[in-house]
Amino acid sequence: MGAGNQQERLDPGWIVGFVDGEGCFHVAINRQPAMTLGWQVLPEFRVVQHRRDKRVLDSLQSYFGCGSVTVNNGDRMEFRVRGLESLTKIVGFFEQHPLRTRKQNDFRKFAQVIRLMREGDHLTLEGLENVARLSLEMNRQQNASASRILRDCTPNTAALR
């Protein structure tokens, strides 16, 4: 048990507590002229740790059976999950085991984004607006693209095409 055992399996309670502290649900919206609406929606779940705790990130990857463990920045590494199928697993887990901090609010919006994307809604302008709105509510400071979509979409939605 504890920090010594390389093979330990995580328990859901621990994962929820750790993600309440260190996890991040994020939806990036990037300019992508090749795509129909000109924007790419990129949802991501991330847990960042100093590289000395890479083992914990590996355990998360092994628990969820998806995602990758890669360098985040300098000495920091991240467990990162992208892709709708994998993120659907992540969403299912945190629906079954709710977060206890206000991060739960971000998670709810993230889960809505994943649901919209699974239905292909983000490929319509109205759906993209919904995603942009949710994303903006989640990641207030970071999302200039989402602000721009909402500014440009309303009332003149044609401006984005």
Added chain:
Amino acid sequence: MGAGNQQERLDPGWIVGFVDGEGCFHVAINRQPAMTLGWQVLPEFRVVQHRRDKRVLDSLQSYFGCGSVTVNNGDRMEFRVRGLESLTKIVGFFEQHPLRTRKQNDFRKFAQVIRLMREGDHLTLEGLENVARLSLEMNRQQNASASRILRDCTPNTAALR
């Protein structure tokens, strides 16, 4: 369940995960001329959160039945436990439910400090040296006092009296 319920009881797994992310075991050693050896040893367990998650800190306080929730700095609040009796409870909990990150190493040293202090060892110069050594191994950058005790104690232990 989740962020909506004010009365929820935490489960040990969640607490371990959250503390692996956000907790801090710290031993301060402060100059205190009024004390026999001239130094005061102040161990502390701390979890800091933005004030929007004060509720989670309150739940920790209620779970452990000790400590206090107070302002840390600006918008940040902390659940803080001091005092040997309360810290013995905290140590007992994390001995029963081990941390999974490298914070476990800090915790082991912290537990040793609490044990030494319960036996009054820190009131002897040799015990104080042990505490200073453990504290220095835990909190590398922060502990100028511990460095000074070790520098002054070895080989001339009389210098501190």
